[in-house]
Amino acid sequence: MIHPHIADALKIPDLVRLTDGLVLIRFESMKIYSALGAVRHLLDRGTIRPGQTLLDSSSGIYAYALALACHRYGLRCHIVASTTVDTTTRAQLEVLGATVEQVRPSGTLQLDQELRVRRVREILATRPGTHWMRQYHDDIHYLGYHEVADRITAAFGDRPLTVVGGVGSGASTGGLVERLRATDPAVRLVGVQPFGSVTFGSQDHHDPEAIIAGIGSSIVFDNVRHHLYDALHWLDFTHAMAGAVALLRDHAVFAGLSTGAAFLAAGHEARRHPDRLHLVIGADTGHRYVERVFARHREALDPAALKPVEIAQPEELSMPWSTMAWQRTPCPAAWKERAA
Structure with missing residues (x-):
């Protein structure tokens, strides 16, 4: 195919x-589909x-995906x-024609995301005609993953399936599993979160070493x-690094x-449910983690010695690692009230 x-x-x-x-x-x-x-x-x-300008905030993967989409369809990108957006990614974005603003360094996921959201709103107020893609809130970002789900069904349609992946904006795991369950309601979904994320209630736990980009949030995402x-x-940086x-x-x-965090979580799930096939979502390559993770590979923990606390x-x-049976429970009302 060309x-x-x-x-x-x-x-x-x-x-x-x-x-x-x-x-x-x-x-x-992964987010190119989205x-x-x-x-x-x-x-x-x-x-x-x-010719219109599309705007969004990103920790890296979506920025690259949106820049490619704009390049493909003749749109501007901001x-x-x-x-967490590294020099390599930023250089690609700029050559692709995107304009890039990087927020000042911050020590927490919450501050990083708050700064980005604040800046997005400032741009929208001063640049009429700019379209905010709202990757965290607009469910159009589910649509692209239907094609991926159909590929998965074609490959593994005859075996009990569990999908394991970072929650993030909710669109990738949600889009995949909603489509998969249209033909097989028994498909399981296991979400992976960092500590410090509000999405599933870990906001009071601070991981001192790093932000695991793209799988958690300090603000409520409507797409989850x-x-x-x-x-x-829930896994900390050291466990994601080990994976x-x-x-x-x-x-x-x-x-x-x-992907490392999902790999570690999927291994645990596979030992508990050996009758099922566990599909690990590998969202991107490791290039932006070379210095912070792979150059330190000798420090990595042995996954065989790691196991979660069940809560x-x-x-x-x-x-540093907890797991919980969520059982397809809706978002607790108290969490929605707190976010409001």
């Missing part, structure tokens, strides 16, 4: 068998037009970037549909921290 644009080629994932019970769905950059699907939908609907998740895992290093060492897969409710959370 693709009309590089984005159409880059979006396609590879399926890699890790063990009998674990398969990795490995993306070059950005392409959303932009195409907005163009078809007439909400945006070629990114308010997290401090809590009732889709069967179980949750990422082990994935490279044992399986030659160079992937980011969210019954978020109030029992304890670092």
Whole structure:
């Protein structure tokens, strides 16, 4: 197949068998599906037009995806970037034609996201005609993952399936599993969260070493549909690092921290449910984590020696790794009231 644009080629994932019970769905950059699907939908609907500027905030993966989508469809792109956006990613964004503002360094996930949201609102107030993509809140970002789900169904439709991945904006895991459950309601979804994220109640636990970009939040994301998740895992930086290093060492897969965290969580789930196939979402490559993770590989913990604390409710959370049966429970009303 000859693709009309590089984005159409880059979006396609590879399926890699890790063990009998674990398969990795490995993306070059997962959110290309989300950005392409959303932009195409907005163009078809007439909400945006070629030449218009699309704006959003990102910790890296979505910024690259949106820049590619804008390049493909003849749109301008403006990114308010997290401090986790590295030099390599920023350079690619700028060459692709995106304008990039990076917020000042901050020590917490909460401050980083608050600064980005504040700046987005300032831009919208002063630049009429700019369209905010709202990757965290607009459910059009679910649409692109339907194609991925159909690929998964075609590959594994005859085996009980559990999907394991970072929660983040909610669109990737949510979009995949809603589509998969249309044909098999028994598909399980296991979400992965960092400590410090408000999404599933870990905001009072501070991970001192690092922000795990893209899988947690200090603000409420409307695209997270809590009732889709069967179980949750909360992991700190050291455990995500252990998973990422082990994935490279044992399986030659160079992937980011969210993939490392999902790999570790999926291993635990597979030991508990050996009858099921566990699909690990590998959202991106490991390039932006070279200095903070892979150059320190000798410090990585041995995954075989790690196991989570099993809890019954978020109030029992304890670092560095906790897990809980969520059982497709809707977002608690008290959490919504607190966010409001």
